[in-house]
Amino acid sequence: MRIPTPTKFYARCRRALALTHARSGTSRYCVCCDRRSRRFLPMGDYEYNRREDAKCPWCGSLERHRLLWRFLSNTFDLAENTFEVLHFAPEPCLERLFQHCTKWRYLTADLYAPAMAEEDITQLSFDADRFDLIICSHTLDHIPDDRKAMSEIFRVLKPGGVALIISLVDPSLSQTRSGPPSGAPARERGHECIRIYGNDLPEHLAAVGFQVNVIDVAKELTREEQILWGVAPKSNPTLLRHSDIHVCRKP
Numbered sequence: 001m002r003i004p005t006p007t008k009f010y011a012r013c014r015r016a017l018a019l020t021h022a023r024s025g026t027s028r029y030c031v032c033c034d035r036r037s038r039r040f041l042p043m044g045d046y047e048y049n050r051r052e053d054a055k056c057p058w059c060g061s062l063e064r065h066r067l068l069w070r071f072l073s074n075t076f077d078l079a080e081n082t083f084e085v086l087h088f089a090p091e092p093c094l095e096r097l098f099q100h101c102t103k104w105r106y107l108t109a110d111l112y113a114p115a116m117a118e119e120d121i122t123q124l125s126f127d128a129d130r131f132d133l134i135i136c137s138h139t140l141d142h143i144p145d146d147r148k149a150m151s152e153i154f155r156v157l158k159p160g161g162v163a164l165i166i167s168l169v170d171p172s173l174s175q176t177r178s179g180p181p182s183g184a185p186a187r188e189r190g191h192e193c194i195r196i197y198g199n200d201l202p203e204h205l206a207a208v209g210f211q212v213n214v215i216d217v218a219k220e221l222t223r224e225e226q227i228l229w230g231v232a233p234k235s236n237p238t239l240l241r242h243s244d245i246h247v248c249r250k251p
């Protein structure tokens with residue numbers, strides 16, 4: 001049996017106490033796991049991008065997952081739609097929910113992480129015009145040839161189908177640039193971010209053929225709902241945006 005060092009032991013105890021404390025209350029609600037908590041856990045490694053009320057202490061959902069589920073359940077009849085769905089780089093908290101959409105033909109794909117299909121998003125093996133709905137969250141900013149990835153998503157989507165793209169966006173940038181966000185470590189929690197999108201992300205998506213509509217779902221909630229869901233708008237408007245949904249329709 002490996003005995004942890006005192007530093008690691010105390011760090012584990014602190015994490016366990018923080019988790020227990022966060023779970024022991026009812027002032028937050030996670031739609032992904034249908035559970036209440038005192039508060040969500042903080043996320044972000046660097047000061048300007050830190051979110052204090054972000055991660056569900058039960059299922060690990062983040063703001064973008066809760067908002068995406070809200071958008072999906074408000075936009076589609078999830079119990080009745082017989083969609084062919086591709087979920088790229090599937091997040092477990094959403095994957096569990098999507099399993100309940102029993103009329104979906106649901107497929108997950110990833111190149112590195114466990115998924116139903118092993119797929120390179122820049123070279124998908126699927127036929128053209130196959131999927132009604134594609135979900136791709138916080139993936140494109142890790143792909144060297146993101147234009148090719150966008151083209152592939154467009155190719156495998158049915159005409160009239162919708163791709164929901166979520167990515168990290170720096171609202172202070174008019175143009176996307178290479179490299180991680182300013183002041184951030186090159187590697188955040190093990191995930192290399194090789195570019196930071198600016199306000200021109202919709203133009204990049206439109207360039208491959210999509211009709212793009214950007215939706216901030218949090219704005220559609222009441223102030224009370226925003227606090228309950230842990231998605232209240234940040235006081236600093238220059239903070240990186242995590243949750244805007246780029247609704248990309250294939251004409």
Ligand SMILES: [Zn+2]
Nearest residue numbers: 030033056059
């Ligand atoms: Zn949860």
